[in-house]
Amino acid sequence: MASRLADPRLGVPRAGTSEALAGAASGSEVGPVAPADPVIVDFSSPNIAKEMHVGHLRSTIIGDALARVLEFRGHPVLRLNHVGDWGTQFGMLITHLKQVAPQALTTADAVDLGDLVAFYRQAKARFDADEAFQTTAREEVVRLQSGDPVSRRAWQLLCEQSRREFQAIYDRLDIRLNERGESFYNPYLEAVVADLDASGLLVQDDGAQCVFLEGVSGKEGKPLPVIVRKTDGGFNYATTDLAAIRYRFADSPAGDGARRVIYVTDAGQASHFAGVFQVARRAGWIPAGSRLEHVPFGLVQGEDGKKLKTRSGDTVRLKDLLDEAVERCEADLRRRLAEEGRAESEEFIRHVATTVGLAAVKYADLSQNRTTNYQFSFDRMLALQGNTAPYLLYAVVRIAGIARKGGDVVTDSDQPLQFSEPQEWALVRQLLDFDAVIAAVEDELLPNRLCAYLFELSQVFNRFYDQVPVLKAPPQARESRLALCRLSADTLKLGLGLLGIPTLERM
């Protein structure tokens, strides 16, 4: 306990160092310290010219939390936003815009993202219905991919427009990401196919170039192919994903030199990644001892158990969803303040509502085992009791209240800590589990384990708070209890921080 109080890392060893000794001294059993291998977390990944929706929310929140945990453990983490900024869709969109809104392709800010989404929809409809349009669109893709300046400029404008919109969301959620879209891998696609050919994996089938998968059979018992070059000579997303894997594991400067690559996408892509991973492995692109992992998550469903939609049947925009969470939170806070006769500044109310609202959205998502579908409910996530963000944040607030009224805790007190009550021991036991939980999350990539731990910690703390006096305790017990409070607060703040959730002093 004493060593934890003096340790800003709360007993979690940093990978690749000998801090495991410190962990052992405090009685933890984290096991051998992993080397500080470079890790890539590929997450969020929205598509240009489309709006972010709840599907991106899960990837963004889970990916960010995993990246934070891995960073905290001492790994150099590259957070990659593999945005959909390449491919047939741009042929469609640019062709359509050239005809109906050419200014959008030459002038910045001529259209906003909402317009783009509408244009995209129109373009897609024409593409599906009109063969001539389809041909023109495909030609446009070829022009873009071969670097035609007019196409290139149009593409850049579209990307910038979308990028600003995405960034607003990321800023709001405090998410750091490096954009490296599909287009980045364009120069490597030829080499990928050449490599596969050289290793004898490439097979010409039905006009397309494929690699046939081992152990996976499709219709009529034929092996399932991964198509890396289409009949028309173009590449597709599998080629891009392969190029990305190859680049990410390749040593610098021709690559990222990663030793663990993590993809946070919906579970629907599981078989796609399984196929692509197998091809990459057989091509010899994955160094021995490296980990290549798909971190799948389930669908976000409405309370009816179906895919989440607005009342009018549209997909829910992420921005609207976050707004509503904050608005509901603010309304609830104002009602509560009125009931309690508390007067708080507008700034306080806005700050608390924003923090709690966004925390609730994040926590609701992270606290579930990601592999299952997840039922989205404002009422449940904003509930003040139960396994929710407000409950955890409230525990932190209670401790802050003690600190305000009880002064500072002496960090290097000569007095040995003394505990007598079962509630104290329960809290001690829970606090000492923190490092093992972090190690488990690092290994299993399941943020809900950390959530469950923090919820239990809050419960144990609330019991302690309710049943054991702190400030009114006799001097020696008081010091020990204040130390428990401080370590509880530190653990909650650090743990929530690793989930991307900031805490409050008052709420």
Added chain:
RNA sequence: GGGGCUGUAGCUCAGCCGGAUAGAGCGACGGUUUCCUAAACCGUAGGUCGUGGGUUCGAGUCCCGCCAGCCCCGCCA
């Protein structure tokens, strides 16, 4: 047709790679406030772990069959 995921209390979910009487929250019912924010705490009721077999000293957990829901399956990403 092939493959994947899921099925645990009325509801939403845990259950950490088999180990003791299956856990939590919500909801229901009943309590607690001259005291550090009651956004809390305490208690009661509620489950043949989808189903049928098998492996094991021991299965919610592993294997097989079946049923139900969702998702994926050659040139979209």
